Amino acid sequence: MNSGFASAHDDFSRGILTISQLNRAVATLLERNIPLVWVRGEVSNFTAAASGHWYFTLKDGSAAARGVMFRGRAMLVGFTPREGDRIEVRARVSLYEPRGDYQLQVESMRRAGQGDLFEAFLRLKEKLAAEGLFDPGRKRAPSPIPRTVGIVTSLQAAALRDVLTALARRAPHVGVVVYPAPVQGEDAGERLAQAVELANRRAEVDTLLLVRGGGSIEDLWAFNHEGLARAVAASRIPVISGVGHETDFTIADFAADVRAPTPTAAAELASLPRAQWLTRVEQAAQGLRRAQRRRMEQLEQRLDRAAAQLIPPRERLARQRDRLASLARGLSAAWSAAQRDRASEVGLLRQRLIAQLPDPARMASRVDDIARRLRQRQAYQLASLQQRLASHAAHLRALGPEQTLARGYAIVRDARGHIVRQAHTLEVGEPLALSFAEGAAEASVTAVEPDRGTL
Incomplete structure (x- = not known):
């Protein structure tokens, strides 16, 4: 502060001052120097x-x-x-x-005393921040579609009415559970922390609101309680704090997952309006209908491609005839190999029998036993092969011409007994023999028409 102020103001150098000039000079002097x-x-x-x-x-x-x-x-x-x-x-x-x-x-x-409180606030904030309680990485977004919202506040608080009114207006379908605790007083911070812990133990809400109306720093001091900050940070339920006015900040605000400027704003952050969700549901339903329609179109195209790749009956029958012929050849080869194996085995047995001639009775008995087992095994093998042959024969008959004739077709032979496959090989007046599934008939050619394509 300048103690030589008299020489610093021109008004004091005048001989006589008016009261107004004196007061103005003193006012300027005070404002400039203090x-x-x-x-x-x-x-x-x-x-x-x-x-x-x-x-x-x-x-x-x-x-x-x-x-x-x-x-x-x-x-x-x-x-x-x-x-x-x-x-x-x-x-x-x-x-x-x-x-x-x-x-x-x-x-x-x-x-x-607010200066002391503010210093205490800053010390606690610095301590908890150093421990990582305020790190953005540990914060979680509240559920966008909560079924139930919990509110930690006093039952007499105006903030409770504001939150309930906002939820009833925006999301009447959302349930509400109130965990009452005092928001002001000596043990208010500890009671608030206990309410947060109770909500976590009961695990009946999706989002937790910690709210209180505005007030002085003393009024809001319960929300600067260290125990409450730790309970909020440890909460498994996302916590939205809405304490005081927009300019008020508490330790609980920093520890919470989301800070709202007011209790009403906290309620608005807890759930989207019901009309907005209905709009989203309708949009999702429209998207589902479009996806279902696209899927049906894709399946229809797939069905068309599969139908185009179906094998005609004539080609399928030809493949089955080829497979039947291959099975018949395999059966014949298997029978021949079995016969050779059996003959070789008999030869070996004969040699062993001759080698043991010094005991003809025992060898004769053994030969009889081996012969009996051989006959049994051969009979079993023969029966098995006959059964397979009968099965293949039945399969062959099922694919043979008799079944075709039974469906209404006929076999046409010319005068030489050859099967007629092409109409242009016939002549008018030529006799024909027709074979049916039951019986036969004779006919003659009255006219020959050119090929008009496959029926």
Whole structure:
């Protein structure tokens, strides 16, 4: 502060000053030489004018000073001081020139002791941040479609009514569970933490709202409780905090998964409006119908391609005839090989029998036994082969011409007994022999027509 102020102002160099000049010079001197200062005192003679300005006297045990706080600044305080309140103000020292009264022009105001509380707030915030409780990576997004929302607040709080009203308007289908706890008082922070832990133990809600209306830093101090911050950070249920006004910040706000500026905003963040979800459901249904239609079109195309790849009956019959012929050849080869194997085995047995001639009775008995087993095995093999042959024969008959004739077809032979396959080989008047499934008939050619394509 400049103590040589008299020489710093031109007005004081004049011979005689008017009262107005003196007061103006003193006001300028005070404003230039005394910076913004914090002042503590007790409120008296408080008046809230119709203009919105506040006028009061700030005093202590032995002195007093007038103060003024203009409407724009007063609107930001968050509380209205009352007679006898102890407050701290940040003010400029000025002079009210018309009366020559020295006054404090207040820029901001807080309740006495808020400086200590704010320092405690910053220390706790720094401590918990260093532990990682506020890391964005551990925060989770609340469920976009909650079935039930939990609310931690006082049953008497206006914030509870605001949240219930907002949920009833936006999402009447969402259930609500209230976990009551005091939001102000000595044990409020601990009780709030217990309510958050209770909600986690019961695990009956999808999102948890921690809400309270606005107030001073003392009013909101329960939400700066370290135990509450740790309970919120450890919560398995996503937590949305909506404490105070938009300008209010608490430790619980930093620990929560989402911070809302007000309790009503917290309710709005907890669930989307029912109409919006109905619109989304309708859009999803339309998308499902479009996908189903595309799938049906794809399947229809696949069916058309499969139908185009079907084998005609004539070609299928030809393949079956070829396979039957191959099976017959394999059966014949198998029979011949079995006969050779049996003959070889008999030869070996004969040689062994001859080698053991010194005991003809035993060898004769053994030969008889081996011959018996050979006959049994050969009979079994022969029966098995006959059964397979009968099966193949039945299969062959099923694919033979008799079955074709039974379906209404006929075999046409010319005069030489050859089967007629092409009409252009016939001549008019040529006799024909017709064979049917039952019986036969004779006919003659009356006309020969050119090939008109396959029936």
